[in-house]
Amino acid sequence: MLDNFNHLVLPNINLLLRGLSVTAYVCFFAFLLAIALGSVACLVRLYVPFIRVVAIGYIEFCRATPIFVQLLWVNYVWPELFGFPKTVVGAGIIALALQSSGYLAETFRSGIEGLSKGQRDAGLAVGMTNLQIMRRIVMPQVVLVMAPSIVNQMTVVIKSSTLVSVIAIPDLMYEALKLVNTWFEPIEILTSTALMYIVAIFLISILAKRVSDHFRSKFGLAGLV
Amino acid sequence: MKRMAAIVRVVELRKSFGPLEVLRGITFDVREGSVLTIIGASGSGKSTLLRCLNYLEQPTSGEVYLDGKPIGFRIEADGRRAPDTAANISRMRAELGMVFQQFNLWPHMTVLENVIEAPIRVKRLARKEAVDLGRRFLSKVNLLDKENEYPARLSGGQQQRVAIARALAMQPKVMLFDEATSALDPELTGEVLEVMRALAKEGTTMLVVTHEMGFAREVSDRAIFLHNGQIEEDGPPARVFSAPTSERCRQFLSKVLH
Numbered sequence: 001m002l003d004n005f006n007h008l009v010l011p012n013i014n015l016l017l018r019g020l021s022v023t024a025y026v027c028f029f030a031f032l033l034a035i036a037l038g039s040v041a042c043l044v045r046l047y048v049p050f051i052r053v054v055a056i057g058y059i060e061f062c063r064a065t066p067i068f069v070q071l072l073w074v075n076y077v078w079p080e081l082f083g084f085p086k087t088v089v090g091a092g093i094i095a096l097a098l099q100s101s102g103y104l105a106e107t108f109r110s111g112i113e114g115l116s117k118g119q120r121d122a123g124l125a126v127g128m129t130n131l132q133i134m135r136r137i138v139m140p141q142v143v144l145v146m147a148p149s150i151v152n153q154m155t156v157v158i159k160s161s162t163l164v165s166v167i168a169i170p171d172l173m174y175e176a177l178k179l180v181n182t183w184f185e186p187i188e189i190l191t192s193t194a195l196m197y198i199v200a201i202f203l204i205s206i207l208a209k210r211v212s213d214h215f216r217s218k219f220g221l222a223g224l225v
Numbered sequence: 226m227k228r229m230a231a232i233v234r235v236v237e238l239r240k241s242f243g244p245l246e247v248l249r250g251i252t253f254d255v256r257e258g259s260v261l262t263i264i265g266a267s268g269s270g271k272s273t274l275l276r277c278l279n280y281l282e283q284p285t286s287g288e289v290y291l292d293g294k295p296i297g298f299r300i301e302a303d304g305r306r307a308p309d310t311a312a313n314i315s316r317m318r319a320e321l322g323m324v325f326q327q328f329n330l331w332p333h334m335t336v337l338e339n340v341i342e343a344p345i346r347v348k349r350l351a352r353k354e355a356v357d358l359g360r361r362f363l364s365k366v367n368l369l370d371k372e373n374e375y376p377a378r379l380s381g382g383q384q385q386r387v388a389i390a391r392a393l394a395m396q397p398k399v400m401l402f403d404e405a406t407s408a409l410d411p412e413l414t415g416e417v418l419e420v421m422r423a424l425a426k427e428g429t430t431m432l433v434v435t436h437e438m439g440f441a442r443e444v445s446d447r448a449i450f451l452h453n454g455q456i457e458e459d460g461p462p463a464r465v466f467s468a469p470t471s472e473r474c475r476q477f478l479s480k481v482l483h
Contacts, residue, residue, distance in 0.1 A: 118329035121281055122388075126343035126395050127319025129311065136342065140333050219333045219375050 005188045012179055019175030020196055026089060026171060027158050030096035034157065037097060038104030043134075046109060055105075062102025067160045070095040075167040092164035092171075100157050107149045111142035144219065147212035154208070155201045162197070172196060232257040232430050233278065233399055238287035240270075240277055240454075247273045249454040250287070255399070258428040262441035262462070265451035266477055271434040272326075274451070275401045278432070279321040280314050291320060292398060319347050322392030326404040328384040330376040330391070337363065337372035340391045348395070355394075362390040366420050382413030386420055393424075400424065402433045438481055442466045450474040 009016070044055035065073075075091035078084060085091045115138060123133035143150070165174035176193040180186045231254035240248040247270045255261050263271050276282040278289055280297045289296045296317045298306045309317075330339050340359040344350045350358065363369045366386035376384055385405055392400060402421065406414040418440050425431055425444045435441050441448060441462060448465040450458035450473075458465050458474040469475050 116327070116329070118325055118327050119331065121323075122325065122329035122331065122391075124281055124315075125279055125318055125321070125323040125325075126391065127315045127347040128343060129315055132346050136346065137331055141331075144333060215333075219377060 004185060005192070008179070008183055008185055008188050009192045012175075015175050015179070016172060016193065016196065019170060019172035020200070022089075022169065023158070023161055023171040023173075024200075026092050026096065026164060026169065027154075027161050030093045030161070031100065031154055031157050033093060033097035034100035034104055034153070037101035038108060041101060041105035042108040042112070045105065046112060059102045059105045062098050063106070065099070067095065067099050068163055068166070070098055071163055071167055074098070088164075088167045088169050091167060092161070092169045096157055096160055096164070099160065100153055103153055103156075104150065107146050107153065108142055111146040112138055114145065115141055144212065144215055147208070147216070151205060151208040151212070155205060158197070158201055158204075230257050231255060232292055233432070234288075234290040234293075235278070236288040236290075238274070238277060238289065239285045240273055240282060241285045247454050248277065248284075248287075251451075251454070251456060253449060253456065253459065255430060255432060256446075257430055259446040260425045260431045260433060260444055262433045262435055262445040262448045263451060264435065264438070264441060264448060264465075264477070265457075269451040270454040271451055272403050275323070275403050275432060275434055278401060279318045279323055281318075281323075291317060315347070319343070319395050320398045322395060322397035322400045324385070324388050324392055324400070324402045324405045326407050328376075328381070328388045328408070330384055330388055332376050335373050335375055336368065336379070336387050339376065339387060340394045343391070343395050359390070359394055362393045363387070365393065365423075366390045367416075380413060381409045382416045385409065385417045389417075389420055389424075399430045399432065402431065402435065404434050404436065406435070406437060436481065438466065438478070450477065452477075 041055045041059050045052055045059065048055075062070075071092065074085065074095040075088060078091070078094075079086070085094055119137055119141070120133055123137050128136070161171060162173040164171055165177060168174070172193060176189055179189045183189070233255040235251055235253050238248055238251040239246065251270075251274060253261075263274065265271050273282055277284045278296070280289075283297065288298075294317070295309075297309055297314055299309050299313070301307050331342070334342065337356065337359050340363060341350075341352070341355040344355040344358055345352060348355075360369060360372065363372055366389055368383060368386055368390065371379060371383065371387075376387065379387065389405075405421065406417050409417065414437065418437060421431070421433070422440070422444055433441065433445065443462075445462050447460065448458075448462045449456055450465060450469065450471065452471075452473050457471045458469050465474070466478065469478065
């Protein structure tokens with residue numbers, strides 16, 4: 001087994017690491033886009049009554065569609081309908097972002113609705129505008145309170161990203177499958193791949209938890225949540 | 226020091242929440258530099274009245290004027306009333322400081338940041354200027370040594386004093402106190418009342434909703450007793466507290482004064 005590991009995994013480690021970097025790239029931009037789309041969807045749902053129903057439709061659509069379907073749909077249907085995305089990587093990022101944005105929108109919404117009304121009142125009473133209150137008072141607290149769910153969503157994106165190999169994005173899973181199909185030795189290759197995912201997700205979770213715990217205890221939010 | 230001009234004028238103020246009419250035509254003036262206490266049982270509309278003054282609640286009808294300027298509406302050239310812009314409403318709110326029952330400090334900001342936030346964002350003061358201003362008001366509530374603490378590390382009384390400093394830092398024309406000591410343990414109310422007493426002495430115009438009858442009697446120039454959204458009793462505190470003409474006011478006082 002160790003023997004197999006030595007001549008299957010190690011000589012190809014660069015290939016796997018290159019795949020991992022593609023995974024990181026796709027996940028990073030997918031998550032950024034998800035945060036942006038999720039914020040917009042959440043704010044529209046809460047504060048723009050006349051297109052609220054559009055936001056609800058969007059959120060429910062994103063959450064109810066399997067990621068696999070979304071990937072194929074964005075990759076094959078969108079270019080025909082909208083003329084973009086032009087690359088598979090673009091399609092992968094958009095599809096991953098779509099799904100996460102639905103969940104993040106709901107996370108942000110429960111964070112905003114959970115914030116006491118007095119926090120906004122205090123801002124209004126000193127003459128702050130709604131936009132200032134959102135930016136300075138509501139958002140920072142929502143991010144702090146919701147940090148665990150947001151981090152969790154980040155790990156979901158990483159795990160879902162293993163599916164982007166089906167539209168031929170050369171991510172870690174894609175490279176691993178290619179090796180498996182070349183050597184027909186799945187045990188070492190897939191085990192190593194799984195380990196790489198575990199380590200990546202573990203590191204991100206630990207780091208994010210450290211950071212959010214630091215701020216939550218500093219502000220005394222730990223007791224609130 | 227005390228001038229006769231009415232700085233706050235409330236005319237026939239009404240407020241309904243759905244079918245429930247909470248304020249049923251409230252009219253009164255507050256002179257500049259005077260202290261008005263508003264008393265009444267819970268549900269009598271005291272808090273709603275204060276919240277209508279700075280437009281945290283939108284009155285159903287009636288008018289509120291601050292220093293002669295209407296709050297929440299403006300008079301068009303043809304004499305008709307039109308809702309005011311959000312920016313103007315914010316500007317008017319900034320001239321009325323409000324202290325809440327639950328303090329409502331922003332937990333992710335330090336004490337000093339809480340106090341200087343509005344001077345920086347709303348008044349557009351330079352940070353250094355705002356910090357000087359903030360420290361001045363923090364020392365006024367005896368909390369200068371806590372400027373770098375976060376609110377969660379303070380006692381309720383300290384938090385409420387920070388909230389007072391935060392409101393004062395906007396240098397409002399009028400201060401509104403909405404049951405500022407009701408959420409505090411009895412041993413902590415004293416330090417907050419002391420700050421309020423000092424403000425009254427300096428000639429700050431104050432509208433105070435309170436259950437602290439002793440304090441109300443001692444500090445206010447005038448007291449109003451609200452019942453079912455109407456003013457039942459209105460006069461100098463000595464009369465309202467000692468010889469109220471309204472039977473309901475007498476009953477209320479006998480309950481709260483034991």
